[in-house]
Amino acid sequence: MLTRQVIRTAVEAALEEDAPNGDITCETTIPAEAHGTARLVARQAGVMSGIAVFEAAFAAQNPDVTVHADIKDGERFEPRQTLATVSGPVRDLLTAERIALNFTQRMCGIATMTDAFVEAAAGARELPGYVAPRTYVGTRIVDTRKTTPGLRPFEKYAVTCGGGHNHRYGLSDAVMVKDNHVAALAEQGIDMAGAIRHIREQVGHTTHIEVEVDRLEQIDAALAGGADTIMLDNFSLEDTRRGVERIDGHAIVEASGNMTLERVPQVAATGVDVISVGALTHSVSAIDLGLDWD
Incomplete structure (x- = not known):
């Protein structure tokens, strides 16, 4: 089952794999005090899956990052639709970005293909x-x-x-x-x-x-x-x-x-x-x- 513990363990392992000694690009280019906001946007139509995983990836990097979801798992979305908004220290957002996307993109792909087979x-x-x-x-x-x-x-x-x-x-x-x-x-x-x-x-x-x-x-x-x-x-x-x-x-x-x-x-x-x-x-x-x- 996809429990909170399973999600936390997986995203922490993914972050460790991706940045075992920190994100040297962010640390050398982004001011530590910089804060920002970004939107998770669909480039194509699909079915949502993995909102909790998306949130957990940022939370594992920095618990102070906030995520507001605009869609629920199982709901369909269209191109250019905003699915979620994330806010927090820019360094942490950029470090966790790829991990959050890797999980969510694959999960949405599976949900979307399944939806097509069900239909x-x-x-x-x-x-x-x-x-x-x-x-x-x-x-x-x-x-x-x-x-x-x-x-x-x-x-x-x-x-x-x-x-x-x-x-x-x-x-x-x-x-x-x-x-x-x-x-x-x-x-x-x-x-x-x-x-x-x-x-x-x-x-x-x-x-x-x-x-x-x-x-x-x-x-x-x-x-x-x-x-x-x-x-x-x-x-x-x-x-x-x-x-x-x-x-x-x-x-x-x-x-x-x-x-x-x-x-x-x-x-x-x-x-x-x-x-x-x-x-x-x-x-x-x-x-x-x-x-x-x-």
């Missing part, structure tokens, strides 16, 4: 032959564990700002039996259904069990074992539709694999409950934001 999934309702998901009102867009090491709390939070949902946070949160696990079990003569039952006996009753399948023939075993979620990995649209029909509401259906904005509406129209998109965090472009000085 694309909603567009499935307009397609012929649309099938509504069994579990949720509409197909959910979720992230994956393909995050930047050390920045997972920030990136997963940004996904929620864009209207998406989080998959498991990490390996400790849920059981997820993937193709490599299945292959390893097969070498030991253990079938999928038996493996799922064995897992169920070992974990707590609140632990979710998900199983990845890469062909229709594996679905029956996953159902027989009692999987809570069945992931259809890299299925064709026709096989995805068949998979949804075969599962028939007995498990949450997740679709995964090379999801694009163009493909998502068609996948959502098959009736899957969840579409996981790794690109939300591993292939995102930062939103262009800047500090304009008054």
Whole structure:
């Protein structure tokens, strides 16, 4: 979770990385008594994420810096819109500027891309032959564990700002039996259904069990074992539709694999409950934001 402690630790580490022995440019050019004000301005349209992180970057440099936010996380913004105003000692504003922007630009990029995928999934309702998901009102867009090491709390939070949902946070949160696990079990003569039952006996009753399948023939075993979620990995649209029909509401259906904005509406129209998109965090472009000085 993106707690205040997580934010503080990350921004302090970033400042230490960027200015381990101070900011020699500011110290040799800006008078120590100089105070100023700057505005966080959008250079392009997007969805806000990371206001608290933006504030924390300046506070870590100097607690006397004040930040006034003009937007909330999850809200859309347009080019040239002022998102926040910062005031304080000019040296400290300039030293923390890049750290504040680095976090906020990436988080806004993730939120903005997520928003586009959520809208694309909603567009499935307009397609012929649309099938509504069994579990949720509409197909959910979720992230994956393909995050930047050390920045997972920030990136997963940004996904929620864009209207998406989080998959498991990490390996400790849920059981997820993937193709490599299945292959390893097969070498030991253990079938999928038996493996799922064995897992169920070992974990707590609140632990979710998900199983990845890469062909229709594996679905029956996953159902027989009692999987809570069945992931259809890299299925064709026709096989995805068949998979949804075969599962028939007995498990949450997740679709995964090379999801694009163009493909998502068609996948959502098959009736899957969840579409996981790794690109939300591993292939995102930062939103262009800047500090304009008054």
